[in-house]
Amino acid sequence: MILVTGANGRPGSAVVREFARQGHPVRALVRDPAKVGDLATLPGVQIVHGDMLHPETLQPALAGVRRVLMISGAGPQLLETQCTFIDAVRNAGVEQIVKFSGKDSIDGFDTERFRSTRSHEQVLRYLVASGMPWTVLRPSQFMEVYFEEVPDLVRSGELRLPLGDTTLAPIAIQDIAKIAYQVLTTDGHEYTTYAMTGPEALTMTEAAQYLSEAIGKPIEYRDVTSAEKQREWMQAGYPPARASAFAQLFEERSRLGHSTVDLGTHRRFQVEPTSFLEFARLNAATFRGDSEYTVTPA
Template sequence: MILVTGATGLSGSMIIREFAQQNMSVRALFRNPDKAQQFHGLSDVELVQGDMLQPESLTAAFRDVERVLMISSARERMVQTQCGFIDAAKAAGVPHIVKYSGKESGVDFDPDKFRGTREHLEIERYLETSGLAWTHLRPSQFMQFYLPGTLAGVEAGQRELRMPIGDSRLSPVDIEDVAKVAVALMRSDGHEGKAYDMTGPEALSMKEIVEQISEATGIAFRYTEISLEEKLQELRAKGMPEPAIQTLNEIFAERSRRPESHVWLQTHRAFGVEPTSFLEFARRNAQAFLR
């Protein structure tokens, strides 16, 4: 049995749906029953309620599990949550954990300058020394983060992307590509002790991002370069918690210092997944960009 944690989040839900689409059995761990309702009616998806921070709640989730895809929110004590979960999985006899990690695409990006990458690396090291078989899946920034309604995406109704990273180029990846790779990885063998990095197929500036959104929607979007302080003030005005603002402060600052990005497609090729371009993504989500 395969277990996917964090099943109701953005990445987890797409992965669960990819399992269902491929008629593959999967067990989905969730905390909030209301959010888990999205999976009702999906055959081959077994829903199990539990909390990664409460090992006593995970007995049913771990039963007969051979491999876990470990996902949890980066905003909710990620190191404590995932390291504690690794201990609980080991105690339950789970042999193999695949960590859904992350890696910034910026050339010479310093992972110690951004809390998200620092924490992912800390958890990776903990998993590697746990005695369990391990694999890391490391997608870069997601294309979905540019959609309206996200904290750093296009301003809804204003047709504007406001970012403080100048002419820096990023290589965002479509989460649907990551979901396809995740399912292929979880259903095959030979991945122990390996790390799979993923980006999209192009390194794009923010100006190029909005040009492709404009082409996909037929409506003119614009990119406005703003200062880091302006962006942080906007996020505060939207009610973002201060710890999250400081996390974005770190990543925006480091992306400004590292204007070029890698393009890593080896993982797409290894698992036979065709990389989705940003233009293809924008066309698929044209209505969402226009809402």
């Protein structure tokens, strides 16, 4: 059996849906039963409840599991949550952990400089030291984070970000899910890190042009300061710690300025990369403000 944690979040739910699409059974761990949504109706999906921070709640989830895809919220408790979970998985006799991490597409980005990325590096060191076979998935920024710009797109026709001419190479979560499915259901991926980006390094001006084409409405990129954007995030209800972390991240991206596309993992697993324009067209109703979307967890 394969277990996917964080199964009601963006990447976790996408992986669970890919298992259902492929007709492969999967177990989905959620902490809050009220947030399962339609996952319980998908064929082959077994929902289990438990808290990664509390090993005593995880016995049903881990029983008979061979591999785990470890995903948890990116908040302040990520380090403690995932290290505690690694211990529980090892004690349960699971064969392998596949850790969902991240790798910024920006050239020269130092993950140790920022809390939001440093925690992942600390977890990786703990995972390696645990002695368990491991695999790491390291996607770049999700294309889905642009859903959070929908209020500005609808209200002012602007994509407002503090990036200047910086390029980013975002990846569609569905691409990651297809790769994760193959990693979790085939052998030979132990002690391997799979980095991945989307197929294009885009300026935000280019991203705005693609959004315009997809939704049939003019969208312009507006370069704002990180302080302005941080205020806007907080006004939108972001917790202060998250707004501050995002501001620091965008400042570093703006300072470094250039992204490199890496499609080696896509080629390795024969997954056709989704372009930003394709993604925008597939989600045109969301970008027009006509359908709901999920915001990044705190």
